[in-house]
Amino acid sequence: MKVLVWVAEATWPACVDAVLDLFPAAGVTLLAALPGDLAAQAAGARTGLWGRGSGRDPGARVTELARESTRAMLDAAVARLGREAATVLREGRVEREVTAAATEADVLVLARDGDLSRLGPHSLDRHTRFVVDHAPCRVLLVWPGRAPGLASIPPPPPER
Template sequence: MTTVLVWIVEGTWPACVDAVRAHAPDGADITLLHVTPADVPGAAHGAFAGLLGRGHGAHDPGTRLEQLAAASADRLLADAAERLGRSCTRRELTGRAEREVVTAAESADLLVLARDGDRTHLGPHSLGPAGRFIVDHAPCPVLLVWPETAPGIVTVPPPSHPPSPHR
């Protein structure tokens, strides 16, 4: 059975889900993956502890941020599952997105993700740091999709060196 991992990110997930609907074989084992960064709640926990000391955990803003992030991830995954319209697993992780996605893709036959950089031009800058890391380190084939219509071919950067006349 084909296993497909889909990285679900705010703003680009519909294109990923649509690509799975179009390209994943019937009966594929599909996992929708969302990764919540740990750094924001962690910073809030640290700031709270540093400013007010220990023992005030009930009012720690980091806890509230974790709850809000979990609720947002649940909603995003539910929306993606509904749009997919077929059986799937929803998985939520916390950590560095690029590393969590690569690790999760270890047992996948296909990883689907959307471009996360400059989407106004064709070329390498259409991948942000997280997307570039994932594409470079994925242990399986990758289906890289444009979140919206791809820019025209005229947006390809010019060559860095003029072509040699002796070719």
């Protein structure tokens, strides 16, 4: 069985722990995805917020730092997993990169990353919602902490 784990900044430990619990013998690939337009975002911030001042465009440095940080996160995920795993860093539209990578997997493991104070659809960020809706394989969706109780579900609408 091939398990793909989406390693995202705030939620990856829960995903790795789920793999340890549920897939102890599976082949694992740890995937991180960066937005492909980081340099453009940094250039836009420089122009929009910092004015037209002269100086070096920070876009390339921001992208380099993001890659370094993401590789360190992948290394930490491998260490937590405690066994051999492939690591992949993709760049582009995050939700599409994760979905495309899932074509090679039997199971995709990812975590809720939205409003974690209550049960419901808002517990998924927009990228995660896209991946859950479009993944071409089975999906294991985990809570990155303790799930809220059933009392967090809003009451049903009044009957008419």
